Amino acid sequence: MRIKATLERIPGGMMVVPLLLAATINTFFPDLLRIGNFTEELFVNGALTLIALFLLCTGAQINLRSFGVSLAKGGVLLGTKWAVGAVFGLLAYMFAGSDGLWLGLAPVAVIAAMTNSNGGLYVALVGQYGNKDDRAAYSLLALNDGPFLTMVALSVFGAMGFVDGMFSIVSFIAVLLPILIGMVLGNLDEEMREFLDKGSSMLIPFFAFALGMGIDYAAILEGGLAGVILGLLTVFVTGTAGFFVFKALKWNPIVGASEGSTAGNAVATPAAIAAASASFEPLADIATVQVAAATVTTAILLPLYIAFLVKRLEKKGFKFENGEMVEGNA
Template sequence: MDIKRTIDRIPGGLMLAPLLLGALCKTFAPGAPAYFKGFTQGIMTGVLPILAVWFFCMGASIRLSATGTVLRKSGTLVLTKLLSAWVIVLVASQFVPVEGIQTGFFAGLSILAIVCAMDMTNGGLYASLMQTYGTREEAGAFVLTSIESGPLMSMIILGASGAAHFEPQIFLGAVLPFLVGFVLGNLDPKLREFFAPGGHLMIPFFAFALGNTIDLGTLLSPLAGLGVVLALAVIVLTGIPLILADKVIGRGTGTAGLAASSTAGAAAANPVAIAAVAPQFAPSAQTATVLVAVCVIVTSIVVPILTGLWYKQFGGGVVEREREQDPAPAPLHLAPVD
């Protein structure tokens, strides 16, 4: 059976196929991890440790001379995402009440749902797509996305920053594996050569574990239709500015910008967290959680497909030339997009 070739023919298939497999496990056999326990439970529920190893390997693969490129691309994507979310919320707040819309097709839509869906990029999804469709530097540009993690940025955008605080150790903990890998890879080229292939190898394992956090039953919720509309709005309204910023400021092909136009899985926890410290959002917290969860599912599926199609149309030749010019040892073996 030519499974690998079939997966390679699907845009984002190396990420998408195991993610859907994990989501099917979560939906139809949610008790499987607890039943099997041991190593099976670890691989089905181990998103964070798998990500830690993955980010370490990516850090080890990036040369010191590329640091400026990584920070420029990372900062560009993060700032563009946050500014886009701020503008969207600013406009939406003129039409959507704090407690949310109560009637019609848009019943349940709230400012809380909009900001939580818009302002957080799925860093793991972005990094995996860039391992396949981008350069090492573009893959490493996830490094600043941890700034978006948690409710802090959402609360700042909502104008409630006085009710929250940012703990520096959380940010440090998010980037430490990457930094350790980066240091070791630059101190010893042989370590870079040893760890670099791990970044590509870990993609399906991370995707499967991530899929095991997604219940496809969420799509059967009465709010599913509105959630799909919100998810598509996230891709369009943040994706267009991200593509432009990646091309103009990041000097990329736009592929990295489109790959960052997703909703992070952790964003689904933000409505309740924000409502806990800002009671004015409590009435809309439950529906916002459902809408954001749908956004996570839809963008996790749609963004890899769109990114693969964009890369095939606009980015392939440029990225391949950059890879050919990269003298780094043991370059990653990247699957072609047919």
């Protein structure tokens, strides 16, 4: 039975399938796994512990030794994604209704999804259309994994008076410390980075399942369609912004557009934010579902959007050779 291969054929399958399976169990058989001891601790109560370990593993992938053009490209990609996601998150908070939602979207989900990116999808796309500097930029992009950039945006909005429940410095450090420890370990020892890299992907289905045990289908019905809309915004707004920023800097614009996605790890961000500040807890479940839906949507749509952009550039006389975009014959 090829369980892993089957899950990998489904966009975001390693995260979405366990999440929905657990939501099914929690909706129809809520006491099935709530039997105490190891079973309940792992499959029901283990989300925050598993997420913390996941953050440590992903922190180890942040390579501080990457400099030069790749660092510049990574910084531009990171900054563009964060700025666009933060602006839309601010709009969501400014125009949210009495239920705390904007167009059906939880503001924290908007920030979590739009500032995050699918590193595997980025590497796959720039592997086809980019060069070695573009691929090396991925080491810096690991900074948008996890809740760090979301917490930065929320802290800024809190200082501006748009968000209640500012993070204390202790809460902020408590969320970031696993990332920082992982970063130190990964940069001190390359073998430790490779060792912890395995945990980055291995832990996703386990914390996704534990998160799913806090969700029922009422929340999915409420947030699923809005999550698809969030995915569309992520692809067409952040992807297009990256395209034009890279084009303005005379870099390959397809690389800029390749950041227009949301990774499965972003599903953990609402829970991490709620753990750091209880004021975000009421919308944590629906935000989790919306980020999950956005992950699937972007995984399907971004490659199609990239193919569309490539064809448009080729019609304008550009072609792609050895990872570079060059002017050809129209």
